[in-house]
Amino acid sequence: MVRFVLCHGGAGSDAADEDGPRAACQRGQEILDAGQSALEAAVAATACLEDDVRFNAGTGSNLRLDGKTIEMDAACMSSDGAFGAVAAIQRVKNPVQVAQRVSDTPHILLAGEGATAFARRCGFDEHDPGSSRAVRRFEQLLSVQERIGEWSLEGLRQAWNFDAPIEDALGGDTVGALAWDGGSFAAALSSGGTTAALRGRVGDVPLPGCGLYAGPAGAVAATGDGEYIARAILAYRAYRRLEEGYSAEAVVDWALAELSADIDIGLLIANEAGFAGSARHGMAWYGRSDGKESSD
Numbered sequence: 001m002v003r004f005v006l007c008h009g010g011a012g013s014d015a016a017d018e019d020g021p022r023a024a025c026q027r028g029q030e031i032l033d034a035g036q037s038a039l040e041a042a043v044a045a046t047a048c049l050e051d052d053v054r055f056n057a058g059t060g061s062n063l064r065l066d067g068k069t070i071e072m073d074a075a076c077m078s079s080d081g082a083f084g085a086v087a088a089i090q091r092v093k094n095p096v097q098v099a100q101r102v103s104d105t106p107h108i109l110l111a112g113e114g115a116t117a118f119a120r121r122c123g124f125d126e127h128d129p130g131s132s133r134a135v136r137r138f139e140q141l142l143s144v145q146e147r148i149g150e151w152s153l154e155g156l157r158q159a160w161n162f163d164a165p166i167e168d169a170l171g172g173d174t175v176g177a178l179a180w181d182g183g184s185f186a187a188a189l190s191s192g193g194t195t196a197a198l199r200g201r202v203g204d205v206p207l208p209g210c211g212l213y214a215g216p217a218g219a220v221a222a223t224g225d226g227e228y229i230a231r232a233i234l235a236y237r238a239y240r241r242l243e244e245g246y247s248a249e250a251v252v253d254w255a256l257a258e259l260s261a262d263i264d265i266g267l268l269i270a271n272e273a274g275f276a277g278s279a280r281h282g283m284a285w286y287g288r289s290d291g292k293e294s295s296d
Helices: 019-033 038-050 095-102 112-121 132-144 153-159 166-170 226-231 234-243 248-258
Strands: 004-011 072-078 083-089 109-111 175-180 185-191 212-215 218-224 265-271 274-279 283-289 292-294
Touching: 004 019, 004 038, 004 265, 004 274, 019 038, 019 175, 019 283, 038 072, 038 095, 038 175, 038 185, 072 095, 072 212, 083 095, 083 112, 095 112, 095 185, 109 112, 175 218, 175 265, 185 212, 185 218, 212 234, 218 226, 218 234, 218 248, 226 234, 234 248, 234 265, 248 265, 248 274, 265 283, 274 283
Parallel strands: 004 218, 083 109
Antiparallel strands: 004 175, 004 283, 072 083, 072 185, 175 185, 212 218, 218 265, 265 274, 283 292
């Protein structure tokens, strides 16, 4: 495979919304066609998904438990070791682009007010990422929890009595992209976090080796229940299996089996031989390369 871009709309995202990742892949492919790097392509594709209100990142990010606050995480990494991330950043349109700017500094992660101030210094304008979709998700969560804070996640899953999946209300999905430009791999992720979260909560996305990883052997992008993904250092461990020669499909199967069956999770995995993607509860994703397209 000479070059590729693949994108996902998050674990539990509606497979019918595949046109979102498809459009993001098209944007990433345009970047590659213009001779730019895999990192530029992955970031551009992820920014495209941040601008799609159907997905939990950028515009469309979830509200926190106060019903007002939106804090976003994003990260990007290339196979030469460059890494940049932001955590709990507020009021920017495309957190993944700010994360890329962080990768140009001696730091790897900026958080909270410092991340937002850095974004302003870099010329990123004030932007309200709130949406009616986020309000609906928050109201649905409130309607099932008479006393917020007394439900465990598993208890809430067992008691859930809405037609829509619990993932639609909790909103723990993350958008992301992988790219290969024929010489280097890159990964990028962005998330509006989960609705059932306190102020300042940081998930797996901006933590190196947890939500994403890229190296000479390939790239990994995870999505789902961030605390569990982070504790497992899942992306780096999946990448190590690529180094050991496992196929992308085999690594996806391994990762899905690595966490217990009640944990929501999805992954995209890629190496020079190909790519694969899957999720426990479905996922809108799409991949395109010179000679191959897939969302299966």
